[in-house]
Amino acid sequence: MPILGTPFFSPNGTNRMAWKLKYRCKQCGYEAEVYEGRGLFRQEITAMSCPDCKTIQNIVVGGIIADVARSYRSEVGRLCLQCGSDNIRLWDKRTCPKCQGEMEQTGDQEFWT
Numbered sequence: 001m002p003i004l005g006t007p008f009f010s011p012n013g014t015n016r017m018a019w020k021l022k023y024r025c026k027q028c029g030y031e032a033e034v035y036e037g038r039g040l041f042r043q044e045i046t047a048m049s050c051p052d053c054k055t056i057q058n059i060v061v062g063g064i065i066a067d068v069a070r071s072y073r074s075e076v077g078r079l080c081l082q083c084g085s086d087n088i089r090l091w092d093k094r095t096c097p098k099c100q101g102e103m104e105q106t107g108d109q110e111f112w113t
Contacts, residue, residue: 027101
């Protein structure tokens with residue numbers, strides 16, 4: 001984790017960058033990258049679980065793009081990026097979409113903007 005005063009922190013101590021974390025299922029080995037925090041353009045990337053294609057998909061929400069494209073203002077009405085299903089739901093950061101097993105963070109992380 002960066003130390004306060006490094007380029008990754010603003011003068012008031014708030015984190016300007018965000019994390020990309022890797023999750024892996026303990027049972028089947030399925031992996032997914034999940035984003036936390038806000039990006040450079042104030043966007044968030046929300047992890048969604050699709051029961052139809054059994055994947056975790058990351059969708060962009062908010063930020064500058066939402067100022068011009070209303071559909072980016074929330075997760076409501078969004079489609080799975082893999083199969084086009086409208087059955088996607090917020091992922092609980094625990095349940096594997098493939099086998100319903102338990103997923104956990106691998107410890108791999110990096111900054112994203």
